[in-house]
Amino acid sequence: MIEVLHSGIYLSVQDLGRKGMSSFGISRGGAMDFHSYSLANSIIGNDQNDACLEITFGGGKFLFKNETQICLTGADFNPMINGDAIEMNELIQIIEGDMLSFGKRKRGVYTYIGVKGGIQSDKLLNSRSQCKQITAKFRLEKGDYISFDYGNNVSVEANFQLDNVDVFDGNRMDCYPGPEFHLLNDDQKRQLTKPFRLSKSCNRIGVVLEEEIPNDFPQQLSSGVIPGTVQLTPSGKLIVLMRDCQTTGGYPRILQLDDFSVNKLSQKFTDDYIRFSLVKQNI
DSSP: OEEEEEEOSEEEEEOSOOTTOGGGTOOOOOOSOHHHHHHHHHHHTOOTTOBEEEEESSOEEEEESSOEEEEEEEEEOOEEETTEEOOTTSOEEEOTTOEEEEOSOOEEEEEEEEETTOBOOOOBTTBOOOOTTTSSOSSOOTTOEEOBOGGGOOOOOOOOOOOSOOTTSOSEEEEEEOTTGGGOOHHHHHHTTSOEEEEEEESSSEEEEEEEOOOOOOOOOOEEOOTTEEEEOTTSEEEEEOTTOOSEESSOEEEEEOHHHHHHHHTOOTTOEEEEEETTSOO
């Protein structure tokens, strides 16, 4: 068991989400940064869909009631065990009574705690991911207890290789033309090449960008959307949909980020800049 002594700003259980449920109006959800989440499970030797803890903006504090092994990936908020610094992306041995806490932010937004055997919370629709309007509880709070399968927790050297890609590398977001991209005029396409700044309106549903481009599109019928869909709103602002987004939307879908760029975007912070890079086609 793990006791939540402090939940920070937003703490939840996440895995790869609920696949194949969009026809029922249920978003996939899951870890905001699939790459860092998967890396935690790989390092610790878990199955790729084992649930991890996802911490938003650091600040959590956890007391381990049992021996286990953990790994921290994603955003770096200076993690510590009993006040002593530990490394990111490494297998860490935990003994009963150890306390995990965090300090100041170095980079990123979402931190993942992988625990040997995976988090053993309730499953709903074949996923442990917590999500508003789907699970009874969409976040963890102070005083909650988290179960993990420590019965299979043997001290072994995990066999893994770190991926060469880095979700913190640069501000380029690779994308493809969206279904309504062809409706853009040349000036609108040129404006998509400029830097866009992340606003304060960023969460698990979507990221609103500060800069605007002219929008004279006619009203659209609601159509299917997925994480990474870039919508052009009537005000001219762009919204990039994220993991907990709705399954349909009525704004023009002008771009579609690839999945790795969704991971990269999730780790960007307010006032960071991004650039769209259209794959195999010049804007």
